Amino acid sequence: xxxxxxxxxxxxxxxxGKGSARELRRNGLIPAVIYGDKQAPVSIALxxxxxxKRIHAGGFLxxxxxxxxxxxxxxxxxxxxxxxxVRDFTVHVDFLxxxxxxxxxxxxxxxxxxxEQSPGLKAGGVLNIVRHEIEVxxxxxxxxxxxxxxLKGCKxxxxxxxxxxxxxxxxTPTIHDRDFTVATIVAPGGRAxxxxxxxxxxxx
Numbered sequence: 528x529x530x531x532x533x534x535x536x537x538x539x540x541x542x543x544g545k546g547s548a549r550e551l552r553r554n555g556l557i558p559a560v561i562y563g564d565k566q567a568p569v570s571i572a573l574x575x576x577x578x579x580k581r582i583h584a585g586g587f588l589x590x591x592x593x594x595x596x597x598x599x600x601x602x603x604x605x606x607x608x609x610x611x612x613v614r615d616f617t618v619h620v621d622f623l624x625x626x627x628x629x630x631x632x633x634x635x636x637x638x639x640x641x642x643e644q645s646p647g648l649k650a651g652g653v654l655n656i657v658r659h660e661i662e663v664x665x666x667x668x669x670x671x672x673x674x675x676x677x678l679k680g681c682k683x684x685x686x687x688x689x690x691x692x693x694x695x696x697x698x699t700p701t702i703h704d705r706d707f708t709v710a711t712i713v714a715p716g717g718r719a720x721x722x723x724x725x726x727x728x729x730x731x
């Protein structure tokens with residue numbers, strides 16, 4: 528279900544700061560930090576090419592990785608990465624140390640299937656996706672790759688709520704006080720709602 532784990536080679540960084548970060552980038556490396564698990568953060572440098580390849584492969588923020596820092600191996604989950612706003616290359620990555628019992632919060636993409644078996648869509652209705660991703664809490668070693676919504680039989684005016692999606696064991700949405708809307712099928716010419724806006728109205 529989840530993306531294959533992978534390993535990245537890294538080297539420990541002695542010097543930390545803007546000057547050394549610029550120097551790393553000139554040498555094809557990205558500064559990064561491994562933190563969490565009640566241990567001191569470790570500053571590292573990774574190959575820009577390796578990291579960029581992983582980000583473009585998809586599932587970067589939901590796949591456990593092993594980072595080999597000069598022979599010491601860390602199990603990590605990428606938590607965040609910054610891109611250069613002008614040149615669109617990665618400038619920094621934050622990794623969270625994880626173990627088997629680590630709970631993490633991640634955004635899992637939503638995929639829709641059987642569009643052609645939805646009477647509403649066949650009649651010209653429009654699939655209005657309220658949430659392209661759902662934020663969930665789950666074990667670090669059991670992160671779902673995606674949630675699938677089956678549109679078979681959905682008619683115009685139907686709403687798909689989080690309760691309509693079967694979540695794997697141990698996976699819980701971070702919004703747990705209401706059965707929120709994931710998507711609706713609206714009449715042709717019906718104005719698609721903005722992300723989240725008017726969601727309450729739909730649920731009322």
